[in-house]
Amino acid sequence: MKIGICSDHAGLEYRTKIISYLLSKGYEVANFGTDSAESCDYCDFAHPMAAAIEAGECQLGIAICGTGNGMAMTLNHHKGIRAGLAWNHAVAALVKQHNNANVLVMPARFVSYRMAVGMVKEWLENDFEGGRHQRRIDKIPVE
Ligand code: RB5
DSSP, X not given: OEEEEEXXXXXHHHHHHHHHHHHHTTOEEEXXXXXXXXXXXXXXXXXXXXXXXXXXXXXXXXXXXXXXXXHHHHHXXXXXXXXXXXXXXXXXXXXXXXXXXXXXXXXXXXXXXXXXXXXXXXXXXXXXXXXXXXXXXXXXXXX
C-alpha cells in the first residue's frame, strides 16, 4: 500500500518522523512536502496529494498542519477524498470505522508527536464498518 503524506511548515517535524515510522512498518510512502521550515500555504501540498489519491497512485493519505482545519477544508473539495480530522486515538479509529476517511488529518500544534503516531496506527489498523455508515457517506456529496 502506498500512503501519500503532506504538511505545511507547522507539520514538517511530525511529517518527517511519521514518514520514518511508515517506512519502518513496510508501507510505501509518497512525500508531497513541504520540505522547508519556511512559512507556506497548506493548499499547495494538499491539492497534489489529493490528486494522486484520486488517480489511484496512492491508496491513502496523511495531512498535517497547525490546526488540521486548513488541510481538511482543502482536501474535502476533492470528490475522491474523505479527509477526517482527528485529535486522539478514539477519534482516529472512528474516522476509519464510521467515516471511512481516506485521508487522516492531524493538528500538529495541538497534539504531541506520540499522540500523532498513535493516531496513525489506530487509523491504519481499523476497518470501515459499512452498513449504516456507508448510507451516510453516500449522502455526503453535493451534485
Ligand atoms: C499556519 O500558521 C497555520 O495557519 C496552518 O498550519 C493551519 O493551522 C491552517 O489551518
